[in-house]
Amino acid sequence: MSRTHTCPGCGKDDRVQAVPAVYLAGRDAVTSRERNRDGDMRTVTRTVTTGLSDALAPVPGPPSYAIGGLGVLAGVVSVGTFLGGVLAGKWFRGEPAHEPSELDGWHLLPQDVAAEPPPAYEFLGWISAFALLAAVVVFVVVQRRRTVFARLTRGRHRAEELWSQGWYCHRCGTVHLEDVPGEDRAPLTLQRFREKVWEHGGYGDLAGARRAVDPARS
Known part of the structure; x- marks a missing residue:
């Protein structure tokens, strides 16, 4: 029986697997057919991650960029209101109003007076400006x-070096390290393994906030 593939907890090797293999096995690309907002069918591919794979991740997940959708919406509103204001201003300036201005004998001579756009269109410029400002802030x-995430995880290669030497026992739900200087083979919980790996990469303080959830005990 190989010591390398033997779990120090249960003493067996039949359900021991390298951590990178367990991690990759729990990440699948799933393709499905769905309807969009217009009711048309489309093909959507998503990455489905198991709880175990997530718990064994060598690096924290990136921050949410959902706010970016608001930025796109604000940009669309800014462009739309700006164009609307420009077109509305052109329409009103292009329609002269004929008003009598001078008396020539018995006839009134009309004088072209440019029609002023109604006050409502003046607010389109303000709306466009505020929407543009919101889009810039979101960007x-x-x-x-x-930038912060990239700087925080720039040491992930060091974390992956330690992570790649971990072995997961499906029977015990623990991880142990093999042939790592300064580390013994004692079984580690998923959280403790995460702490060790993330500390090695320089972002160990995130392990407390993003705790590894053991799917076998959740």
Whole structure:
């Protein structure tokens, strides 16, 4: 019986598997047919991750960029209201109003007076400006999140070096390390394994906030 593939908890090797293999096995691309908002069918591919694979992740998941959708919407509103205001202004300036202005004998001579757009259209410019400002703010927030996450996880290669030497026992639900200087073979819970790996990458403080959930005990 190989020591490398033997769980130090149960002493068996029949259900021991390398951590990278367990992690990758729990991440599948699932393709399905769904209807969009217009009722048309479309093909959608999503990555489905098991709880075990998520618990064994060598790096925390990226921050949510859902706010980016609001930025896109704000940008659309900004462009739409701006174009609407421009077109509305052109329409009103292009329709002169004929008003009598001078007396020539018995006839009144008309003078072209440009019609002023109603006050409602003046607010389109303000709406466009505020929407553009909102879009810029959202863009800055998203870029900042990406930059912070990239800087925080720049040591992930060190974390993956330790992570790749982990072995998971499906029977015990624990992980142990093999041939790692300074580390023994004692069984580790998923949370403790996450803490060790993430600390090795320099982002161990996130392990407390993003705790690994053991699917066998949840």
